[in-house]
Amino acid sequence: MSLDERKLGVLRAIVEDYVATQEPVGSKSLVERHHLDVSPATIRNDMAVLEEEGLIAQPHTSAGRVPTEKGYRLFVDRLSGVKPLSGAERRAISTFLGGAVELDDVLTRTVRLLAQLTRQVAVVQYPSLTRSTVHHVELVPLAPSRALMVIITDAGRVEQRMVELGAPVDDALLSELKHRLNAAARGRRLADLVVGLSELPDGFAAEQRPAAAAASAALLETMGERHEERVAVAGTANLAAFATDFDVSLKPVLEALEEQVVLLRLLGEATSPSTLTVRIGSENQLSGLSGASVVSVGYGPGDHALATMGVVGPTRMDYPGAMSAVRAVARYVSQILAGN
Amino acid sequence: MSLDERKLGVLRAIVEDYVATQEPVGSKSLVERHHLDVSPATIRNDMAVLEEEGLIAQPHTSAGRVPTEKGYRLFVDRLSGVKPLSGAERRAISTFLGGAVELDDVLTRTVRLLAQLTRQVAVVQYPSLTRSTVHHVELVPLAPSRALMVIITDAGRVEQRMVELGAPVDDALLSELKHRLNAAARGRRLADLVVGLSELPDGFAAEQRPAAAAASAALLETMGERHEERVAVAGTANLAAFATDFDVSLKPVLEALEEQVVLLRLLGEATSPSTLTVRIGSENQLSGLSGASVVSVGYGPGDHALATMGVVGPTRMDYPGAMSAVRAVARYVSQILAGN
């Protein structure tokens, strides 16, 4: 059952029309809007074949056709050309992101920008701690036996963590501790930290070891997996547009968007900054978001993916537009990170 | 036109029923649900009076009555007793907030807890920088002429800020700069900072002054108003419950919730931790949120209000429940902050 060129063209046209109008598309309007030089009857025959292949479906007898997930998949894989960004969009990216310096600032702007460009919900994961190296560790005394540890990574992420030192610690010891922590940790990532830090307390006098051990443990734990979960979200108002339409009720989606764990699973493993991931509908098996598609891509300095960003929308989304927007923004952010 | 005891009771009953059922309440169901020892006709007479007073209204002729904003106002001011928290709620607060140490952690948990307790959208403002004092300033070199300034306030808030030093600065100078910044700033709040910091560069050699000035300016600016705008939000999924109901479309509300500036105006000035503010419907004149009520209260160590937290919901919300939840949570958080 080969699909000749024209049938694929019909599928593409159906996807594009459906995404644009949100209404099932019929054979007649199809030949009109796209200047196909055949009659509606011919298109109907083609559509019958496409339906047999499971690429399109009709919501009910004698309504127009709607793409299936399989249809979107084929569209994304083979039919969607790269949709170049408009000049305005390109400009929006650089003006929006240009002024940012701190990482927080960069990511906050990024997520808003993505949401605005795609008119979808945008999600940006903070640079993974396990993939980053420690750039600096700071210990600030808060109480005699308590300090605030501030960790700065090479990606510019700043993490804070309370450390209970177990016993009163004077400034001199704290300073010494800080220097040794930095010496052991700077430039290293989690996997390489474990060894160096485990020996760190040995360099201290017996009564100082508990504090040193507590600080080392805190550093290790903060750089570990539990703290990966940091995500920025924007554009939830764009969901309202789909809610009025129909299908998915908003509640599960909004709930999912507030659950960072869910979001992280949704974004999935960080891919190379140049490889887009598109997961369509049930391809991401997350309870509340079964009717949603995700377009995501890794980002980070050079080709080193530190985390993932992307947009979440209904299966009937503008894939070419979303894909090019996500890719362009990820590239820009990657450049910024590389520049630091 | 005096409102005797029973008429007020009828108003209270109407508010309670309407909040519970979301449907206009009629005279008959009223006498049934609340065991009033009078006939529906009597209630009807009372309701006619209440309507003349503008406290209730009927959506259309011969439907039940619905409280007006004025009615809610009277209810909140005079009729709603304090609704004690259930044991489960009390327990939820301490288990939920008990484990938190870092400020970030505390506030993230707080906002989720509030959303869960009230089934509304919860909003928590980060402790105001202008009302806080500087506890510690750190300068971390990122590049020869660029450093990351980390500011820690007495409330535990950690702010990061990139500083362009204008010229390469070696570690010794950076360290010296850091010490002087701390000496000038520690324990002071914004208003008191201006003088001390303006003289700070004078202590440095001429070629070092630009860097010192840049750092001072960065510190001042960060502690200033522009950065006040930090807010945590949770419970947007609870909005879905009202959306299905009717009235306000979700979009403007979701948009408003993503605009921090709007949120801050919504929360309003921080009041004393013991004084609840309830703004009902149009009492807060914010475009998108005209149909919403806000229950808010200040929080902070002791009676020193550092910021505001609260919940946002439809005018027909459970005011007594929201008020007691907000108050209890704010008290608990204030205690935590005082404990640090």
Next chain:
DNA sequence: ACTTGGCACTCATTCGCCCGGAGTGCCAAG
């Protein structure tokens, strides 16, 4: 003077129904 039962009236909501129109599948001819 307030309360109460009775009663006529109003009006949103719901259901059934009909009808138009868009769209299809199939068939026979080109």
Next chain:
DNA sequence: CTTGGCACTCCGGGCGAATGAGTGCCAAGT
């Protein structure tokens, strides 16, 4: 393989009647 014709399906909107909750008012009772 394409095309025009044609019968068929079925969604969606519009209309009208029935439903029923709720009201306002009045006259009688306490």
